[in-house]
Amino acid sequence: RGANFRCVIVGEDGSEVAPGQIGEAACRAPGLFLGYWGDPVKTAEAVESLALIENSAANARNEQVTKEIEDAEAARQARNDLYRQHILSAAERVFAERGFESAKVQDISQLAGLSMGTIYALFPGKAELLHASLDQRGGDILAHARAVAARSLPPLDGLRALMHGY
Numbered sequence: 799r800g801a802n803f804r805c806v807i808v809g810e811d812g813s814e815v816a817p818g819q820i821g822e823a824a825c826r827a828p829g830l831f832l833g834y835w836g837d838p839v840k841t842a843e844a845v846e847s848l849a850l851i852e853n854s855a856a857n858a859r860n861e862q863v864t865k866e867i868e869d870a871e872a873a874r875q876a877r878n879d880l881y882r883q884h885i886l887s888a889a890e891r892v893f894a895e896r897g898f899e900s901a902k903v904q905d906i907s908q909l910a911g912l913s914m915g916t917i918y919a920l921f922p923g924k925a926e927l928l929h930a931s932l933d934q935r936g937g938d939i940l941a942h943a944r945a946v947a948a949r950s951l952p953p954l955d956g957l958r959a960l961m962h963g964y
Contacts, residue, residue, distance in 0.1 A: 878920060884910045885917055886934055889927045898928055 805825035806814045815821040888910035892901045903924055907914045919926045942963040946956055 881910075881912060881916055882920055882930075884912060885920060885927070886931050890931050891936070893928060893931065898924070902925070 805823060807819070807821040808824045809815045809819070809821045812824075824959060827904070885906065889901075890905045892905050892909060897906070901924065903917060906927065907917055910917070917927075921930065943960060946959045946963065949956075949959070951959060
C-alpha cells in the first residue's frame, strides 16, 4: 500500500461501505484507468482516451529525452574537439622540440594541461598523435594551396603567395 494507491469497497451510490458489506472495488493508483463494470463500451472509451493521453505524454517525454541526449552528445563532441586541438597543438610543439622518439605523451599531457586519460581517450598512442598532427597540418597547407590556386596568379606570384602563407 503506497501513498499514491487507494482501494475501497463502494456501494451502488458510490459511497464507501462498512467492512463485511457487499460492494464494488474502487481503486485509484498510477497505472490504473477508469473502467465500468458490466459496460464494455464505456470501458473501451475510457481505455482509448487514456491511451491517447498516455501516448501524447510518452511522445513528449521521448522528444524531451531525445533532445537531452542530442544536447549532451553535442556538448561532448564540442568538448572533445577542443581537447583534440589542445592536444595536437601541444604534440606538435613537443615533437618539434624533442623529435618523435624522445617525445613522451606525458610531456604532451603537461603542455596541453590535460590528463593522460583524456589524451588516450582521443588518441590510442604517440604514433596516432603524430599522424593526426601531420594530417591536420597537411590539410591546412592543402587548403592554403587551393585558395592561392583559385586566385589564378602568375606563376611567380603564386609561389610567393604559397611561401607567404606557409
